Amino acid sequence: MAKRDYYEVLGLAKNASADDIKRAYRRMAMKYHPDKNPGNKEAEAKFKECAEAYEVLSDSEKRQRYDQFGHEGLRGMGMRDYTHMRWQDIGSIFEDILGGFGDFGDIFGMGGRRTRQRGPAQGYDLETSVVLTLADVAKGTEKTIEFSRQDMCAECNGSGCAKGSSPSRCPSCNGSGQVAKGGGFFQMISTCPRCRGTGQVITNPCRKCGGTGRSSKKRVVSVKIPPGVHEGQGVRVANEGEPGRSGGPRGDLYCYVRIKPHQFLERDGNNLIAVVPVSFTQAALGAMIDVPSLNGTKQLKIPAGTQYGSIFRIKGQGLPDIRSKRQGDQLVQVTVEIPAKLTKEQQDLLQKFAQIENRSVFPKTRDFLDKLKKYFGAN
Secondary structure, three states, X not given: OOOOOHHHHHOOOOOOOHHHHHHHHHHHHHHXXXXXXXXOHHHHHHHHHHHHHXXXXXXXXXXXXXXXXXXXXXXOOOXXXXXXXXXXXXXXXXXXXXXXXXXXXXXXEEOOOOOOOOOOEOOOOEEEEEEEOHHHHHHOEEEEEEEEEXXXXXXXXXXXXXXXXXXXXXXXXOOOOEEEEOOOOEEEEEEXXXXXXXXXXXXXXXXXXXXXXXXXXXXXXXXXEOOOOOOOOEEEEOXXXXXXXXXXXXXXXXXXXXXXXXXXXXXXXXXXXXXXXXXXXXXXXXXXXXXXXXXXXXXXXXXXXXXXXXXXXXXXXOOEOOOOOOEOOEEEEEEEXXXXXXXXXXXXXXXXXXXXXXXXXXXXXXXXXXXHHHHHHXX
């Protein structure tokens, strides 16, 4: 399914300011947040769609590429794979905007606090796309993919701290990662806005990454594409996503397949379809015709009396099934072309043919005329 325009997703004009984008995302994310719509898969999908739109429009480089080239312009820019990402992870990514809404399930504490787990966590998955030809699909291929991803800062090794320093305990939550409001039996507990739930703050940030511990890096990988893949299918490249938190494993990279249209062939499952025009004399008398295939031009014999739209099958000339490896067929559909201009000699010959033609050799015409006569005769 084609992706919607990101400005449309957030209900924005294309000249929207950074503050407009932030407010719109917060409003839409709150509306569709799964905690407010339990069990509603449609709302969860829209929540993810809003997050993807915000990632692009809030980043000046990605927004510029998107404005100029649309969704195609984002290929290779290390987009997160929101389709497969847990919505809880999305909430943690943009927690500063959602205001701790990602921990909505932990809002009501019963006379005490629960310390948030800060152990290792897997990094986020990324997605990109790869364009294949039908020949690539038929035999499988290996493609070189270049993309950008957020990687650990080489200067601070991902800590976010300047050399010789280390994080300090967050003074706002005293290292718990959560803050409570109210008193008595019921308390409102939410993620600490200062440390974002980590329990630590960086007082002496790394100059290279500004304390984030991450920096954008170009990455080139080789991806093996199996034969028989379909449009939209994803090929997983393990451990090529973003680095995990607190020493957790990297996420994965998903390369989604786009298939370039072929000039002569159209895919139908594992079969290939070619539409080939023939002259009416070839159709009437039968002939050997040239048909396009993935392996060059092939000859096909059509019998005398071939009708417009007739389909002929060439066994084993289609695409392999990605699971069973069974080969599909090529289907050749014949269209009969009527000459647009005739010479005087050709006209005379056709006039003679018309005078001696036998209606009985046109079964479809005869059947049509009989039905026409019967229908209007009855009325």
